[in-house]
Amino acid sequence: MSRIQSVFQNLQAAGRKALIPFITAGDPDGELTVPLMRALVAGGADIIELGVPFSDPMADGPTIQRASERALAGGMSLGKVLGIVRAFRAGDDATPVVLMGYANPVEAMGQGAFAAAARDAGVDGVLVVDYPPEECTAFTAGLRAAGLDQIFLLAPTSTEQRFRDVARCGGGYIYYVSLKGVTGAANIDFDELGRRIPRVRAAVGIPVGVGFGIRDAASAKRIGAFADAVVIGSRIIEEIEASPRERSAANVETFVRGIRAALDETAGAKP
Amino acid sequence: MTDMQYSLPDAQGHFGPYGGVFVAETLMPALAELRAAYEASRADPAFIAEFEHELKHYVGRPSPIYYARRLSEKLGGARILLKREDLDHTGAHKVNNCIGQALLARRMGKPRVIAETGAGQHGVATATVAARYGFECVVYMGSEDIERQAANVYRMKLLGAAVAPVESGSRTLKDALNEAMRDWVTNVSNTFYIIGTVAGPHPYPAMVRDFQTVIGKECLAQMPEAFGRQPDAIIACVGGGSNAMGIFHPYIPHEGVRLIGVEAAGEGIATGRHAAPLTANARAGVLHGNRTYLMQDENGQVIETHSISAGLDYPGVGPEHAWLKDSGRAEYVAVTDDEALEAFHTLCRLEGIIPALESSHAAAYAMKIAPALGKDKLLLVNLSGRGDKDIHTVGERSGIRF
Numbered sequence: 001m002s003r004i005q006s007v008f009q010n011l012q013a014a015g016r017k018a019l020i021p022f023i024t025a026g027d028p029d030g031e032l033t034v035p036l037m038r039a040l041v042a043g044g045a046d047i048i049e050l051g052v053p054f055s056d057p058m059a060d061g062p063t064i065q066r067a068s069e070r071a072l073a074g075g076m077s078l079g080k081v082l083g084i085v086r087a088f089r090a091g092d093d094a095t096p097v098v099l100m101g102y103a104n105p106v107e108a109m110g111q112g113a114f115a116a117a118a119r120d121a122g123v124d125g126v127l128v129v130d131y132p133p134e135e136c137t138a139f140t141a142g143l144r145a146a147g148l149d150q151i152f153l154l155a156p157t158s159t160e161q162r163f164r165d166v167a168r169c170g171g172g173y174i175y176y177v178s179l180k181g182v183t184g185a186a187n188i189d190f191d192e193l194g195r196r197i198p199r200v201r202a203a204v205g206i207p208v209g210v211g212f213g214i215r216d217a218a219s220a221k222r223i224g225a226f227a228d229a230v231v232i233g234s235r236i237i238e239e240i241e242a243s244p245r246e247r248s249a250a251n252v253e254t255f256v257r258g259i260r261a262a263l264d265e266t267a268g269a270k271p
Numbered sequence: 272m273t274d275m276q277y278s279l280p281d282a283q284g285h286f287g288p289y290g291g292v293f294v295a296e297t298l299m300p301a302l303a304e305l306r307a308a309y310e311a312s313r314a315d316p317a318f319i320a321e322f323e324h325e326l327k328h329y330v331g332r333p334s335p336i337y338y339a340r341r342l343s344e345k346l347g348g349a350r351i352l353l354k355r356e357d358l359d360h361t362g363a364h365k366v367n368n369c370i371g372q373a374l375l376a377r378r379m380g381k382p383r384v385i386a387e388t389g390a391g392q393h394g395v396a397t398a399t400v401a402a403r404y405g406f407e408c409v410v411y412m413g414s415e416d417i418e419r420q421a422a423n424v425y426r427m428k429l430l431g432a433a434v435a436p437v438e439s440g441s442r443t444l445k446d447a448l449n450e451a452m453r454d455w456v457t458n459v460s461n462t463f464y465i466i467g468t469v470a471g472p473h474p475y476p477a478m479v480r481d482f483q484t485v486i487g488k489e490c491l492a493q494m495p496e497a498f499g500r501q502p503d504a505i506i507a508c509v510g511g512g513s514n515a516m517g518i519f520h521p522y523i524p525h526e527g528v529r530l531i532g533v534e535a536a537g538e539g540i541a542t543g544r545h546a547a548p549l550t551a552n553a554r555a556g557v558l559h560g561n562r563t564y565l566m567q568d569e570n571g572q573v574i575e576t577h578s579i580s581a582g583l584d585y586p587g588v589g590p591e592h593a594w595l596k597d598s599g600r601a602e603y604v605a606v607t608d609d610e611a612l613e614a615f616h617t618l619c620r621l622e623g624i625i626p627a628l629e630s631s632h633a634a635a636y637a638m639k640i641a642p643a644l645g646k647d648k649l650l651l652v653n654l655s656g657r658g659d660k661d662i663h664t665v666g667e668r669s670g671i672r673f
Contacts, residue, residue, distance in 0.1 A: 104558060
């Protein structure tokens, strides 16, 4: 069983929801990423999504764009991100790490070389925003052979047929995009989500996480009432941006702990 | 003429290893909807008739092929012919495609259109058709390009469009495209994204090409009428490559006709400050929804490009050009900023035509090879746009401030 699967199984047994924070590797600098990851875990993260910075992050709003620009200005690269995961793994063998990014850095490294290097570094899952299932069959097979879960997105625009098609290729969990828009946007329709998520889960047969635009304990709690996992990204990056460098890990931990507490209030709510 | 088979892209939008649909999930259904609407429209005689009617009565087609006699005689070699897309309404070929996509947007019931623009020609063309058909219109433009193309920015505003400055990345065409994609993903239910070049996710490269093939189809008929035969070579500038695909595509089966795409060498290929992924043999990569030759660093980050011409200042290229290069059917070369500028001035003074800086690249290459060719040879240059928009850029090079 993969790390991701066992995390969801244990949470489910306890009637709890997964908290999946996102940070961009190398933001604000490469030395701080591992301490930030450990702070996320200390604050109650179940899985970490680690952003691989890209020059043209088309699906991201201004906050994650800025994080990418800072990381690239500091010389971050896909190869260095794998080094960060290796360093994180040296002190944490339990928390799954999912790399999230865009196709071109993977293409530049080579799909096969990437799958092997990611496995060796201790990566558990990979989400490539601009690799829809139909454009990456060989990549999907390569990740599967390396024992990695490929996480796919589903969106408010996806049809039920699409739920099933995507689920056939995906592993780990489905990342359901809460809104039509980019990361960090603020127009979530909770009622619509509440109707959609049970249908998505029924179709895909793996856990469903919801992300994009979840900014605080209250919205996380509302999402946690019907989703298996809550993903928070832009809001955490804003926390890093607003903190002096030496305080950022502590501030991120405090913020995540608040979300954790709110999510656990929904513990025992029906899945 | 041969019976060379050519029916690319395949059903998934691939030109060999290039093209495809590399977008986030939210846009997948929108692209499927667009594919279906486009397939239905291109098979609908009423749609085609309206498109052709608009091209004739609104754009002013067909555009003539003009023999540049004084230029040709001065060079002393091949005869240089100019396909006068600079005479199209709005001043460039871009409007052909915008008419097609606007008719499609109307058919799909979308009240709002968005576009990206580099030089501003596609933005102007989009703003124009938005006014013509009554759409709300937002044009994304890099703030550096806004500075370079102030007249076109004002033109778009006169036409009722909102121009949204893009401050991210290199603040040029590629960043405008990123921002337009972000708008589209947010407003996908009521918005039609009018992409201006033969790039982006399927079906855009094929659809934009199809709307632009009116250029090449006219040439196929005009050349024998006016010059007794087809040209020996067709020369067109390539940024994303829509004017080139439009004139090349109908000639692909005519194997005796050389197809030459001219990229922007900027300050020279060797300096790295250029926008010529094909000529420089850039590695293939994925950007803006398709796989193609892409200017990038060793880590797969897209690098900043340079060209005096905003419309060619783009790190990728349409996937069909990538395929035509690999297949050998078309050849790709590059000319520098200085060579393009020299061609710009030469056309002004010898022919009374102010060409766009983009088109000046194509003219420059024709002027480079014409002297060594016989007087019986015919070089057909796609003069894709007029250069009024560029007089500030050119003037500044001569120390003139307006």
